[in-house]
Amino acid sequence: MxxxxxxxxxxxxxxxxxxTDKFHYLAWKKMAKTIGIDLDEKTNNRLRGVSRADSLEIILEQYKGEPLSQKKKNELMEEKNNLYREYLNEMTPNxxxxxxxxxxxxxxxxxxxxxxxxxxxxxxxxxxxxxxxxxxxxxxxxxxxxxxxxxxxxxxxxxxxxxxxxxxxxxxxxxxxxxxxxxxxxxxxxxxxxxxxxxxxxxxxxxxxxxxxx
The missing domain is CATH 3.40.50.1000 (HAD superfamily/HAD-like)
Structure with missing residues (x-):
């Protein structure tokens, strides 16, 4: 052609x-565990290509506690991102x-x-x-x-x-x-x-x- x-x-x-999907998964999973959620791969697959805020809302569908304030949600997203960036720092051209x-x-x-x-x-x-x-x-x-x-x-x-x-x-x-x-x-x-x-x-x-x- x-x-x-x-x-x-x-x-x-x-x-x-x-x-970097594996890093997203590990970071979200570790964060989710702090609020009593065991993030499985099926739910994780729904997060692909989705914004951080929307990803958190998908995870929170499994949350059993009192409704979270926006401040708490922001803290959770920041926690996830910090974990994710730790994983990213290990990346190389390889x-x-x-x-x-x-x-x-x-x-x-x-x-x-x-x-x-x-x-x-x-x-x-x-x-x-x-x-x-x-x-x-x-x-x-x-x-x-x-x-x-x-x-x-x-x-x-x-x-x-x-x-x-x-x-x-x-x-x-x-x-x-x-x-x-x-x-x-x-x-x-x-x-x-x-x-x-x-x-x-x-x-x-x-x-x-x-x-x-x-």
Missing amino acids: VRSSKKNWIFDLDGVIVF DVSDDVKKTLRVLRERGDKLAIGSSSKNARLILEKVGLTDAFDEIADGTNIKKGKPDPEVFLKAAEFLHKAPEKCIAVDDAFSGIDAAKNANMKAIGIGDSARYEKADYKINKFSDLLAI
Whole structure:
């Protein structure tokens, strides 16, 4: 297939570029235990691609105590984030696959624009730890937005940072909520990982380097 033009890519971070799900799970699980909740993997799967505040509300569906104040909820979210950041600090460039590194390099050599569109407020820390900060032209993350996916805000913000119209961008996400966010932003959506089986994805890929054929 002949490539017709340069492309504008917006990538989710967790589950696409790096895999920090295990760190999220460990941090949420440890936090949940402090309020008497044993977080299982089934519930944890519902947290993927969801904002920190919404994730906490999902976990609190199992809470049996008195209703929590917003102040207490904020404290719990801060506790989780501190635990998560402790895990992230152990990350190195070895936590990024050669497939991802090579593909990003080829896309840049082609002259494509690359951005991150992640709900995570720790996106910059993660990219710094794995040595990929300079691999992307722009970073839109949880510090730039008020609404998590499936709201399109983070993808729209990434397109704005790239100075590109949303319909000229292609979003890559592993979560169903991310694919929904991309479609809500009027972008083409590529499903990878779990979302490769989501019917709303315009393209479905098995590995990151499959992007080179699109």
